[in-house]
Amino acid sequence: MPEIMDADALCAGYLATVHTLMQRILEEERGPMEAAAAKLADQIEADRLVHIFGPGGHSNLAAQEVFFRAGGLMHISAILDEGTLLSNGALRSMAIERTPGYGRVVISNAGLGETDVLILANAYGINAALIDAALEARSRGTFLIGVSSREHAANTAPEHPARHPTKQNLHDIVDIAIDTKVPIGDAVVRVPGMSQDIAAISTFANAYALNCLVIRTVAKLVERGIEPPVWRSGNAPGGDEANARFISRFRDRVRAL
Secondary structure, eight states: OOOOOOHHHHHHHHHHHHHHHHHHHHHHSHHHHHHHHHHHHHHHHTTOOEEEEOOSTTTHHHHHHTSSOTTOBTTEEEEOOGGGOGGGOHHHHHHHHTOTTHHHHHHHHHTOOTTOEEEEEOSSSOBHHHHHHHHHHHHTTOEEEEEEOHHHHHTSOTTOTTBOTTOOOGGGTSSEEEEOOOOTTSEEEOOTTOSSOEEEOHHHHHHHHHHHHHHHHHHHHHHTTOOOOBOOOTTSTTHHHHHHHHHHHHTTTOTTO
């Protein structure tokens, strides 16, 4: 007879694992978070954009998480390149994120330079498009903040097909690295009788880290006497009216608006 599964217990274990990981991010990444938030606050105080790129299938969700989002900073400009979006084909996305040179084209097209800040968010911190994006941005003098897992990168073999030809990790290239603690393999729930773990954790980790970065940035700006423009939900009463006050200020500057 097949074993009767306690799905509630499995879900509760998943929740506990997610909570533990987020608690680690909160406690262990306070230093880099504060440093990154100070840089973002400087950028926004100068009325400059903060760019974010999540090259990789589900890593694109990280860029979307803090862009044009209720409670999100209007100065955040997401680079939503069509190449690695899952909506254009999952296998195609994976092939493109592994293509050397692709990330350089995306960053070149974005026109980033010395006065810009770029957040690169990627669950594993190794793929070719990601590393090329970092290298191209760095060559242009752009300040880089990385959001990725040191553990996952360190435990991925140098010969893995996803890696950049130089075998570099994102956290070794950026100016500030925020570690999301995602374990190797990403999936964290073990089901008795199954050989493969299930239930990924990286989307939670990326979203929590990035929203904490937004929170810390806003806190620093308010301490300076600045109330930054923040998106309100268009589906909430008065949301469209509140957002309309700032649309003209950002529409021609933020490409994805």
